[in-house]
Amino acid sequence: MNAERIVYAHDLYAAYHPPGQNKIWALKGSDLTLYTGEIVGLLGRNGAGKTTLIRVLLGLMHRAKGELEVAGLDPQTQRSEILRRVGAVLNGRRLLRDRWTPVDTFAYLGAATGIGVGEGVKRGLRLLERFGIAESSRMQLMRFSLGMKQKMVLAIAMLNDPELLVLDEPTIGLDVESVRELSRLIYEAKDEGRSVIVTSHQLNLLERLSDRVVVIHDGVTVFEGTVEALKSKAQGQKLVVSFREEINENLTALHPWVEQQTPTSVAIPMEPKLIAELMRVACENNWDLSAVEQTASFEDAFLDLVSGNEENELL
Amino acid sequence: MNYFSFAWMTFRNRLLEEYRYPLQAIVNLLVFSGFVFLIASGSSVIIGGDAAVNFTRVFLAFFLGVGLTSIMQTLVDKGSLEEFYLYPLKSAPMLLAAGAGRLLESILTMAFLVYLVPGWLLGHPDLAWRFLAATPLVGFFAMGLGMVIAGLSLVYRKLGQLPQILMLLLLALAVGVPDSVLAFSKGWFPLAAAVLYTRGAAVIPWSAWAVSLAVFALGIVLFAVLEKQMFARGLISQE
Numbered sequence: 340m341n342a343e344r345i346v347y348a349h350d351l352y353a354a355y356h357p358p359g360q361n362k363i364w365a366l367k368g369s370d371l372t373l374y375t376g377e378i379v380g381l382l383g384r385n386g387a388g389k390t391t392l393i394r395v396l397l398g399l400m401h402r403a404k405g406e407l408e409v410a411g412l413d414p415q416t417q418r419s420e421i422l423r424r425v426g427a428v429l430n431g432r433r434l435l436r437d438r439w440t441p442v443d444t445f446a447y448l449g450a451a452t453g454i455g456v457g458e459g460v461k462r463g464l465r466l467l468e469r470f471g472i473a474e475s476s477r478m479q480l481m482r483f484s485l486g487m488k489q490k491m492v493l494a495i496a497m498l499n500d501p502e503l504l505v506l507d508e509p510t511i512g513l514d515v516e517s518v519r520e521l522s523r524l525i526y527e528a529k530d531e532g533r534s535v536i537v538t539s540h541q542l543n544l545l546e547r548l549s550d551r552v553v554v555i556h557d558g559v560t561v562f563e564g565t566v567e568a569l570k571s572k573a574q575g576q577k578l579v580v581s582f583r584e585e586i587n588e589n590l591t592a593l594h595p596w597v598e599q600q601t602p603t604s605v606a607i608p609m610e611p612k613l614i615a616e617l618m619r620v621a622c623e624n625n626w627d628l629s630a631v632e633q634t635a636s637f638e639d640a641f642l643d644l645v646s647g648n649e650e651n652e653l654l
Numbered sequence: 655m656n657y658f659s660f661a662w663m664t665f666r667n668r669l670l671e672e673y674r675y676p677l678q679a680i681v682n683l684l685v686f687s688g689f690v691f692l693i694a695s696g697s698s699v700i701i702g703g704d705a706a707v708n709f710t711r712v713f714l715a716f717f718l719g720v721g722l723t724s725i726m727q728t729l730v731d732k733g734s735l736e737e738f739y740l741y742p743l744k745s746a747p748m749l750l751a752a753g754a755g756r757l758l759e760s761i762l763t764m765a766f767l768v769y770l771v772p773g774w775l776l777g778h779p780d781l782a783w784r785f786l787a788a789t790p791l792v793g794f795f796a797m798g799l800g801m802v803i804a805g806l807s808l809v810y811r812k813l814g815q816l817p818q819i820l821m822l823l824l825l826a827l828a829v830g831v832p833d834s835v836l837a838f839s840k841g842w843f844p845l846a847a848a849v850l851y852t853r854g855a856a857v858i859p860w861s862a863w864a865v866s867l868a869v870f871a872l873g874i875v876l877f878a879v880l881e882k883q884m885f886a887r888g889l890i891s892q893e
């Protein structure tokens with residue numbers, strides 16, 4: 340890859356330590372690398388450490404240990420310089436005052452980001468035009484739909500013309516159409532050469548958008564690679580067995596990994612012993628069946644990875 | 655320059671919010687003036703003095719209260735602390751700039767009301783000018799204390815009703831403390847010096863200015879120390 344590295348995080352440790360309470364380690368060895376012009380999807384369950392990792396990247400929280408560089412700078416000591424080059428949306432939201440119009444908002448943020456009031460308004464209006472809501476630039480934000488507000492949020496994050504966009508849960512509360520529209524805008528940002536880190540619980544969105552994904556589990560990076568690589572790392576392939584008629588037998592009792600998909604189909608891991616056992620039961624009952632091989636879905640692969648880690652922990 | 659621009663935008667957008675709902679703004683001002691007038695009249699019974707002067711005195715205390723809470727309000731208005739810290743400008747000057755923008759709006763509104771009620775209705779037009787002259791003294795003191803409260807709120811998030819309690823205490827000071835006590839404390843308590851000034855004292859003692867500026871500087875230093883704690887302890891996400 341010719342692209343330059345814009346984010347490099349290695350073996351990061353970070354903890355929350357409110358006064359009078361015990362230290363809680365949220366990152367216990369996280370890694371993340373991002374190259375220019377790349378979209379990386381950050382995945383993990385609730386509380387896995389995704390948002391903490393983003394906070395540390397943006398200098399909003401100090402790390403206890405580990406190597407970290409964002410655009411060649413250290414967020415802990417050079418937060419201001421980094422924030423001039425990064426646009427961020429945290430927890431899916433940015434400042435939107437109901438009584439302000441987009442023009443008021445961009446003027447205020449132009450001053451707050453140091454690019455200047457006039458330049459802020461100019462850039463903001465250009466972004467709204469690109470996002471297809473320029474006609475609402477003088478409408479109070481309280482009249483905006485959720486989708487329009489989310490476009491405003493993205494425009495705010497892009498106001499300083501950032502090299503890196505950090506979008507934490509940008510699709511919260513959006514309908515399918517708005518999510519699709521937002522995906523298009525994120526793609527456009529990538530086409531302009533920006534690097535993007537996205538977190539979302541909508542796995543299909545991350546599957547579609549990401550050049551690479553990073554999976555965090557319990558504060559540790561457990562996977563970093565392409566979507567395809569994640570799928571192939573999943574617990575093997577599955578065999579989907581379909582029956583001509585509904586069967587009464589409880590096949591899930593055969594093995595814990597047999598999954599009833601519909602009343603007339605089950606999915607089983609590609610294990611010869613298990614397949615043989617199923618065939619024996621099918622012959623005994625004279626079931627008419629067909630079988631198709633199925634590779635793991637992105638969702639399966641993700642769940643497999645994080646639940647696998649849980650099992651390892653228990654061991 | 656960036657910080658002046660930010661202060662100006664804070665001031666401008668606050669005015670715009672009021673301007674877009676003029677009826678609501680006028681009703682608020684009328685009700686607020688009536689409320690302060692009642693307090694001032696009651697104060698005249700308790701500690702004596704002209705209701706017009708006591709009206710101005712309550713406004714000075716209220717102005718100090720606005721200053722105390724304006725810094726923290728800037729943090730709260732951003733929706734979350736993270737939002738505030740996503741801006742590349744330095745946090746302490748940015749907070750002070752926003753606080754100054756808010757105070758400027760309060761000064762103009764309050765000076766107008768002082769001109770209207772004690773000045774025009776009660777026949778003391780000079781009080782508005784004396785009020786304006788005293789606001790920098792109270793303003794620096796208020797912003798210094800405001801920075802301390804904001805800093806404490808970064809680390810000890812659950813400050814509860816402290817700002818509101820302080821506001822009530824200030825109002826009680828304005829309403830219930832006699833001039834003899836104020837005269838005793840005018841050298842080290844800027845609000846006392848400001849109140850006596852509006853009541854006709856010739857000058858504000860230099861020591862009151864010194865205290866005001868010292869509290870302002872101390873507020874900035876304490877805020878920086880507490881902010882460092884917040885980053886190190888990962889407290890930015892605490893709700």
